[in-house]
Amino acid sequence: MESSKKIVILGHFGVGKSSIIRKFVDNVFSTDYKVTIGVHILKKTVQIPNRKSISLIIWDLEGTDNLELINKTYLLGTHSFIYVYDVTRPLTFNTISEDLEILKTTYPSSLIKIVGNKVDLLSNSEKKSHQILFKVETYLSSAKTGENIEFLFQDIAQELDN
């Protein structure tokens, strides 16, 4: 039995949203930075433990530093949001609580996951202090090494199935 879920990935410019998706869908990483314009849509089917498959239809939105500027119709009917920031650029996570509040208020039934990307650029001690800084549950990932990418989407698929 297969069901489909809409996943929307958003966050500031250059935080690695498209790289995370490319790593997850095609297992590819490239340092060439190509700006996403509008929206890019990809799909991957994941298997969850009860032998069910879930098709994740992933909407990769162009980067923005203001969630209010996103075309609202792109966000409608979303089962899970993935909010990505860059662990090395505070500018990309300074407004995280306000942004999450907007998402929680506007889309109360959607699952929200927070991802701190480019964790491969942090030392172990920096990684620890970063985890302390963020009290909310955050996935520290790296599109480059693949750290926590598969895990993130598996978690989402399972939670959406419950």
Place this chain on the structure above:
Amino acid sequence: MEGIVRKFKSKFTGVEEESLILHELAKTEIIEIFIIEKNSGLLKANFSKSDTIDKEVLSAMLTAIKSFVEQAFNTGEEQLESIEYGLYHIHIQNFKSFYIAVILHGVYDSTYKSKLKSKLLVFVGKNISNTSNSNLNIKLAEAFNNGII
């Protein structure tokens, strides 16, 4: 035989024989039908004569394009009703929580459009409210094969 029929048709209707030939050559053919959830862009059902691109990604892309156009031009209640590319047309018919996209090639004039609209309305009235998503694919194929759509 076809030529004789065409000559008669031309004589009785007053339409030039060349125009009738062109019309026959450009006969409308439905390639694919998609029933798509409006908000999420998720595919509810699909009927297709070919098996090419991923239907779920196509449904999401169509929804994104539709959303972009409707938002960009701030059309209020107006909704995108068709897309044209080369000899192909995408007929879009909007309902409350979903829309139907019919991909076709050939003549897509107001007469055809109006007939197609009515057929889709009948199909929706008969099938959508009381059919689960899994049966909807079968209903769609049946409707196509029986000439209902």
